[in-house]
Amino acid sequence: MQVADNPHAQPAFQQIKDHIVSRIRAGDWKEGDLVPTELELARLFGVSRMTANRAMRELAAEQVVVRVQGAGTFVAQEKYQATLVQIRNIADEIAARNHKHRSELHLLERARAKDSQAKQFDLKSGAELFHSLIVHFEDEVPIQVEDRWVNKLVAPDYMAQDFTKVTPNEYLMKAAPLQGVQYTIEAVMPSPDVAEMLRIGSQEPCLVLHRKTISRNKVASVAKLWHPGKKYRFSGEF
């Protein structure tokens, strides 16, 4: 090979990838430009076509380039500039902070879906749902009120769980493979009930996460998670 071949060198396919990325970053090739063909790269780097193919195939998987059979390989559109906030299971999050998690079950009941709920679950009005209300504590400070409705068809054993030991989130994950999630984050004032459970004043804002999970092609669960604004925030980095 022409490529560097000492023990510390990167594999050839990686060198090709790095080369393409740096040319794009340097502005030599711009969005939509044709980049060299596999054969050209193979000749350039003195490798077989399969090696050039792997490099370009991986860059396509990374969305750096777009490949069109018969036409060529093009520089992809700039990646969407978005911030991704990761929200974790409350018990794991507390454990990660080396704090103690405890939860109190305030309510666990069977209920009939009202019209608005039936719509959310894509079920008929009056269909049976499970309803739980749990308060989560971090070192004995209430940090989350979890108001959750669960589709009986997806998790028929929901009522039999011990939610002081397993969070509903953990149980649902095992009971039904997650297909999709819809979520909303809001800042709202607490209802008197929630304020009491979180032990906060009625004038303290709450950070609320609505989370709707899809499983087995059905709406599995709709949850409303209330957090005290003064003590809780979503945060992270990448």
Add this chain to the structure above:
Amino acid sequence: MQVADNPHAQPAFQQIKDHIVSRIRAGDWKEGDLVPTELELARLFGVSRMTANRAMRELAAEQVVVRVQGAGTFVAQEKYQATLVQIRNIADEIAARNHKHRSELHLLERARAKDSQAKQFDLKSGAELFHSLIVHFEDEVPIQVEDRWVNKLVAPDYMAQDFTKVTPNEYLMKAAPLQGVQYTIEAVMPSPDVAEMLRIGSQEPCLVLHRKTISRNKVASVAKLWHPGKKYRFSGEF
């Protein structure tokens, strides 16, 4: 090949991937279990080792399996159950809703870093920073107050921009390649200034996003984005 070879068939490497995934999903192989070696798969499916290698290499990239040279290929840990919230540039977000975006520049100044800011920017106290205060409107309704501090070393031309035409976010993206982001989402009550700019009452909660961006190995910008809780939420799905 032994694998199906009709025109509608999947490529061999894909059939192998599907087979592995379905065996894991069916519970035949559990977390940590050894899956067949490349040679075994090659024999099983009647393909060359390279084809089996591609299948397993891609599954490793997808974090379905973990590969250890010399030891074997193992079923990976279950994927982390986390919700990823995507936060977009306010102007793009409004455009995506087919609404009109407009921004008002309330302040654009040079300033010296106070101690707390210097710490955030990892600069000496008194270093020069740029400071902008912009209100963003969606169909003439104030939807975001953007209070932003910018590192002069990263974006020296910041003061020369027309922020009624380009958002600071857009300018910074082009001026300095993004390396990393740290963020926090909170629910807080507005200061009197912010309440006035957002045209909300002092008792209405705000959804606040703190965002610190890293560029060229420096802290590029620290922004505090205030949104009226009643009119704005972060939402999405996956």
Add this chain to the structure above:
DNA sequence: GAGTGGTCTAGACCACAAT
């Protein structure tokens, strides 16, 4: 029809792990 990417083969040599 010429050129492109998509896939595949049957070998090969290497680094590393378990023994």
Add this chain to the structure above:
DNA sequence: TTGTGGTCTAGACCACTCC
């Protein structure tokens, strides 16, 4: 030492695009 994955070759045939 044996077996594993990591990489690579020099061919091959195919489907597709563009002229």
